Amino acid sequence: MTRAMPRDSFHQIVQGVHKFQRHVYPAMAETFRALEKGQSPSTLFVTCADSRVNPHLLTNTQPGDIFVARSIGNLIPAHGSGDRGTAALIEYAVQVLQVEHLVVCGHSQCGAIKSLLDPHDDATVPRVTEWLHYDDPARAMIQEMAEKAPAHAMLKVATQHNVTAQLTNARTYPAVATAVALGRLELHGWYYDIGSGGVESLDPVRNTFHPLRADA
Numbered sequence: 395m396t397r398a399m400p401r402d403s404f405h406q407i408v409q410g411v412h413k414f415q416r417h418v419y420p421a422m423a424e425t426f427r428a429l430e431k432g433q434s435p436s437t438l439f440v441t442c443a444d445s446r447v448n449p450h451l452l453t454n455t456q457p458g459d460i461f462v463a464r465s466i467g468n469l470i471p472a473h474g475s476g477d478r479g480t481a482a483l484i485e486y487a488v489q490v491l492q493v494e495h496l497v498v499c500g501h502s503q504c505g506a507i508k509s510l511l512d513p514h515d516d517a518t519v520p521r522v523t524e525w526l527h528y529d530d531p532a533r534a535m536i537q538e539m540a541e542k543a544p545a546h547a548m549l550k551v552a553t554q555h556n557v558t559a560q561l562t563n564a565r566t567y568p569a570v571a572t573a574v575a576l577g578r579l580e581l582h583g584w585y586y587d588i589g590s591g592g593v594e595s596l597d598p599v600r601n602t603f604h605p606l607r608a609d610a
């Protein structure tokens with residue numbers, strides 16, 4: 395695999411910490427002092443672990459605003475599937491923090507979705523292969539929807555249908571189903587285009603994605 399961009403050196407990351415302490419922290423000291431007392435994020439933001447996706451930058455949010463859950467392919471394994479990590483994140487966000495929104499945000503050029511379209515068990519990364527098997531129940535649907543799309547849009551369509559599949563999985567959690575039924579929690583599906591900065595949002599009635607409206 396070729397690298398699209400030169401790798402940042404670790405030295406640069408350490409320098410970043412020092413810049414944060416010298417410039418960013420003093421300017422936001424009040425915010426951080428308030429956050430020391432606790433967190434009350436409005437939103438559980440589930441997205442891919444991909445380094446090109448930066449949830450705070452994308453949503454222009456500050457520390458304390460969003461509770462972020464990241465995984466390869468922004469999967470939410472269904473309740474009872476055996477995955478404990480995502481289940482714990484959902485439980486904590488919905489039951490303890492009582493978030494009012496749950497966003498599943500997929501993104502363009504997602505490697506996990508590419509491998510869903512062209513599945514092969516890779517012995518060199520057995521845990522990744524194992525993780526992606528959590529999407530097996532949705533895989534046929536995702537592949538079928540992608541095959542109906544024009545060639546240039548296949549990956550995008552697959553990524554968007556993967557987002558809808560994860561929202562379906564989210565509803566299998568009793569805490570989520572209850573909060574949604576009580577009107578305490580709203581679910582949202584997003585698709586983020588890395589190259590353009592565009593964000594499309596799922597219309598759950600039509601099951602189609604449209605540019606995210608400013609008044610959403």
Ligand SMILES: [Zn+2]
Binds near residue numbers: 504
């Ligand atoms: Zn990804």
